[in-house]
Amino acid sequence: MKLVGQLNRVVITGLGALTPLGNNINDFWNALVNGVSGAAEITKFDTTNFKTKFACEIKGFNPQDFFDRNDARKYDPFTQYALVSVAEALKNADVNFEKLNRNRIGVIWGSANGGTSTFQDAVSEYATGNGIPRFNPYFYPKMIVDIASGVISIKYGLRGVNFTSVSACASANTAIIEAFNFIQWGKADMIITGGSEASIYEVSIGGFNATKALSTNNENARTACKPFDPDRDGFVMGEGAGALILESYEHAVSRGANIIAEIVGGGMTADAYHLTSTHPTGAGTSSAMFLSLEEAGISASEIDYLNVHGTASSVGDISELHSIKTVFGLDTNLSISATKSMTGHLLGAAGAIEAIACIKAVENDLIPPTINTQKLEPEFEGRLDLTLGKAKSKTVHYAMNNTLGFGGHIASSIFTKFRNKIDR
Structure with missing residues (x-):
C-alpha cells in the first residue's frame, strides 16, 4: 500500500463486451471499426402501438448458454449481461483469484435503471391479477440497481469495495473513474468495473417516446442515428454490457499480467x-x-x-x-x-x-x-x-x-x- 500522498498508477488488464455489434471484445471491435449498424426492428415485444419500432438489441444471446435454469430465473437481463462481460474480461486478464487477496479486490459497477423488465413484469402481473399481490420472491433482488455488483462479488468471492454508481447515462464512466480513484488511493489492488443495461422494453421505449428523445425513423433504422447532423431526430436505444479489469501497476506486474493500457x-x-x-x-x-x-x-x-x-x-x-x-x-x-x-x-x-x-x-x-x-x-x-x-x-x-x-x-x-x- 502506498504512503499518504503517493498515488498508485492504474492499468487495464482485461476487457469484456456484450453489445449490439458483437457478443465479445473481438467481434465488437471489428464491427465498430467497420462501421456496422446494430439497429434493427425490435423483437422483444410487439411495437404496433409504439412510435419507435427499432433499437440496437443484442443478437443471438441465450441465457441458457451461460446460466443454469435456477440462476437465469434469479437474474434480470442487466445482471446476466454484466456476468457474461465480466467473465470474458477476467479470462482475458488471466486472473486466478486463488492466488490473490480477495479482501483487496472489489467491484464498482454502473447502471442507470437496473431491472427494468423485472419491475415492468411484476407490476403488469399485479395490475392484471385482480389486485392480489403474488410477487415473485426474487422480484426485489432481481430489480435493484446495485444487485449486479453484488452478484459479481458473490460469484468470485470478492470482499473488497463494492457498490454501483447511478448517474444516468454517465453511470459506467462514473464507475470506471471511481474504480480508478480507489486503486490510486491504495484502497484496492484490483477492481472489476464497467456497466450493464437492459432497457429495450415497453416502459423504456414508451417513456423515451413521451419525451420525444427517441428517433422514429422506422423506415431507415440502420441509418437513423445521426449524431451532430442537422437532420437528426433522436437517439436509438441500445442494450448490453462492458467490463474492465483495473489494477494497480504494482499488482499487475507482480502477477505477470499483460497490461493493455493505462487510465490517467x-x-x-x-x-x-x-x-x-x-x-x-x-x-x-x-x-x-x-x-x-x-x-x-x-x-x-x-x-x-x-x-x-x-x-x-x-x-x-x-x-x-x-x-x-x-x-x-x-x-x-x-x-x-x-x-x-x-x-x-x-x-x-x-x-x-x-x-x-x-x-x-x-x-x-x-x-x-x-x-x-x-x-x-x-x-x-x-x-x-x-x-x-x-x-x-x-x-x-x-x-x-x-x-x-x-x-x-x-x-x-x-x-x-x-x-x-x-x-x-
Missing part, C-alpha cells in the same frame, strides 16, 4: 441546469474535460481521440459541440467519433463500451468512425474531424471518453498507452 485521468461534474437538457454552452462538460486533463497532467492538444457522448439529440449534440470548442478549439488535429451511431445508446452502460472503444483505439492506433452523419451543424461544418463513414489509422497516445446523463451528471475519463516509465 477522470473528471466528474454537474451541469446544475435542467432535468433532462444539457447546459447550452456545455459548461459542465467542458469543466469535466478540464478536470480529467488536469489529473492526467496533459494539455488538450495531447488528446488524439475523443469518443463523444453524441446521442443525436437536438439539444445535447449542440451543447457538446460547444464544450469541444471550449476545450480543444476548432480546426484542431483532434479525431472524434460518435460510436452510438452504430451501437445505439446503452444508457448506463454506454460509458463502459465507449471506454473500451477508447482503449482499443489506443491499443491499435485506429479511430472508429461515425456513421450516418452527412454534415455538421453550420458553425462546426468542416472545422471538426468526426471520422465520418470510415475508420482512420492514427497514432493514439491519449484517448478521452465523455458521458452525459439526465440530471446534469457528467463524467470524462482519459486512457493512454502503457509505458514502463512515466515521462509525463
